[in-house]
Amino acid sequence: MTVIVRDLRPDVRADAEGFSTTRRLALPFMLSTPESVVHTVTHAHPDAHFGQLVAEEDGEIVGTAQISVAHDSPEPGQGSANIYVRPDRVHRGAGSLLLRTAEERLAALGVRKLFVWVLDEPDNHAFAERKGFRASRSAYFLRLDLAAGTLPPRLDPPPGVELRTAAEYADDPRPIFELDAMTSVDEPSDIDVEFTDYEAWLAQHWMHPLLDRELTTVAVVDGRPAAFSVAYTDGGTRYGTAMTGTARAHRGRGLAKLAKTDSLHRARAAGYTEAFTGNDTGNDPMIAINKWLGYEICAKEVRYVRELG
Template identity: 30%
Template structure:
């Protein structure tokens, strides 16, 4: 058994591991290959693999939460069911913690099976809330709700990116979650969001009022399956059904492009967005505990 930084040649085996252990994360081969094409993706970012022979049996990835203050780190960790109990998770977690500390993170957070909370408590992890995963076929979306006067729908890639940035800045500071998001420079957002090859901006949608984005949804993945990573309505425009409208429009556009699976997640207690997703046709597939520890 070898624990080492992941390599590009690990992508196919790692994808099989993700599909087995956590299909609700909507991991794609293209996203893994992109992530592994460069050694790192900035401070605190890393990917480590547990390998036996030619098979990846454990995997962890790390990154910093952009705009968080104090600086928070996050990670994902999975181990093949047949290889658990061999300290693989321990070795991967310690590698992840070290990478996050090198990047300046003062805390680490992970979404994990609630059954692992006791094991994670050895490092000081405590549960703060739950997150629920859901998925659907975009072709099953309901009819598009009526369009309010004065608004128009637009694919995100057809807009000035600064308009989306300005809306996302507000959304990040008002969204549910444990991390305290302040702000991040436009250039950083442009590089990590708008110009990220993981984003599917052509299949992400925004609602525009004159020259201002008042609601949007952003996805990453590919034209087969998409993770809906962020949906928001500006505070003054909430309560008008705009999140339902923009997410429904995104599903219709994804279906027309041949996407077969849409995936998302919501924090426990985020009743309005959970209700929107249920109306759209999303079905809950898994629940994780949100665990946080000091570094």
């Protein structure tokens, strides 16, 4: 049995399907479709040098890697490589070959600090530590049963606040971009991110095939978006929260809870039966909101880092 690593061919449907299937099997808490796989690689910012690699065993895709340079971070020389192997194809060399290929490519692009996420399982920790990585931060995946779970009732907006959907900004999404930029800088992360390129944001995020604008709820104060809960859907029964955030000037008013509750009610009414979200393990305020909504922790992942070169 021979394992090889090569680049994903975005114009080959079987590649996108194999990549998406592998990601869903290895990481069932995150939404992935063939369309989202192709969109991500074809709309990435050129400075990110984004790549999607596949590991094939006898012609079948059994592992994937997403690699990129953190071009939108104020600190240069950082990059990431997130590697996933089908659970029924582990311990056959695919993960090691994907990681080695990713490290070589990123090192050649000037990356000196490499970050990877792994699920919180003994074999994964052992793999990362054998490769010279050290553990950094951690995060939870959470799941909500929209079909059978008990979702709290919608909340009444406080005075001066109205709820809209992202679809209402279709003609001019710049206010959503500005809110996204404001809230993303405060997201817990090893790599600081700054959104400054509106056109890149439009291509990568606003036009993302998983983005559901009708289910994305925006809390508006004085005519400007103040908080939002961004909804992803897979076209089937699964819903995911891509981002929930509040502008600094409006925090402490419950607007994030307001927006996310409304979005989940919209999702349930639209027929979605499972909702997923993720939180840094130190993000106690958002974890509390999600537990109030009925989410339960279903998995944990750990971010590892090592110096290259």
